[in-house]
Amino acid sequence: MSFDLSVILELGELDRKLIRLRKRRDAAPDMAAPQRARVDKAKRELSQLGEQDKEAAKGVKRLELDAKAKEADIAKAQVALNQAKNNDEYQALTRTIETRQEELNTLETQILEAYEAQESREELSKKAKERIASQEKELAEALERVKETQAKHSAEIEGLEAQRAELLAKMTDDHRDLYERLLARLGDSAVAEVRDEICQGCLLKIRPEQVSLVRGGTTMVTCSDCGRILWGKFG
Ligand SMILES: [Zn+2]
Numbered sequence: 001m002s003f004d005l006s007v008i009l010e011l012g013e014l015d016r017k018l019i020r021l022r023k024r025r026d027a028a029p030d031m032a033a034p035q036r037a038r039v040d041k042a043k044r045e046l047s048q049l050g051e052q053d054k055e056a057a058k059g060v061k062r063l064e065l066d067a068k069a070k071e072a073d074i075a076k077a078q079v080a081l082n083q084a085k086n087n088d089e090y091q092a093l094t095r096t097i098e099t100r101q102e103e104l105n106t107l108e109t110q111i112l113e114a115y116e117a118q119e120s121r122e123e124l125s126k127k128a129k130e131r132i133a134s135q136e137k138e139l140a141e142a143l144e145r146v147k148e149t150q151a152k153h154s155a156e157i158e159g160l161e162a163q164r165a166e167l168l169a170k171m172t173d174d175h176r177d178l179y180e181r182l183l184a185r186l187g188d189s190a191v192a193e194v195r196d197e198i199c200q201g202c203l204l205k206i207r208p209e210q211v212s213l214v215r216g217g218t219t220m221v222t223c224s225d226c227g228r229i230l231w232g233k234f235g
Pocket residue numbers: 192199200201202203204223224225226227228
């Protein structure tokens with residue numbers, strides 16, 4: 001087995017396809033990224049509502065305790081009022097009751113407002129849960145598309161890998177090793193076209209004697225800079 005450029009070129013073409021397909025297969029999960037982001041956002045909003053609810057419940061408890069204390073104060077003042085010994089004491093107690101009653105009214109308004117806020121949060125939570133349910137359905141569908149795309153690419157990759165093995169079997173051990181090493185090192189392609197005496201892999205000039213060798217097509221020529229196996233169309 002000697003140097004067969006056509007095998008190497010075919011292999012180079014095949015590897016470019018493989019690299020592209022593997023990238024697409026690996027990037028397929030990105031297809032579901034917007035749906036996942038939407039679900040995550042809605043879940044964060046729901047959990048924030050839950051946190052707000054917990055905080056608000058603590059606040060309501062405090063307000064209710066305060067209101068109870070005011071009611072007790074008022075009841076105590078009422079008892080004292082009934083037993084007032086003179087007008088001054090009576091007046092003072094009446095003022096206390098009025099003040100406590102105003103404070104109690106304020107607290108009751110605050111409690112009412114807190115309950116209303118809780119109700120609107122419940123409404124928002126309900127909507128958020130509905131949104132999450134429909135968005136999770138969309139996410140599941142997107143993930144299904146990801147799976148299908150990956151399966152399609154994987155099947156294609158498997159087919160190309162089988163062809164690749166056949167091509168590699170046609171090469172000498174030395175050439176095969178060199179090709180594989182180059183591909184692993186360069187990542188994109190182990191072969192490069194020479195056009196106008198320029199290596200299209202690294203865009204550097206090729207020495208004339210090397211160009212002649214490439215033109216001859218009977219020996220393997222590699223770029224002295226990037227190391228790629230060179231080939232060319234010479235008219
Ligand atoms: Zn080069």
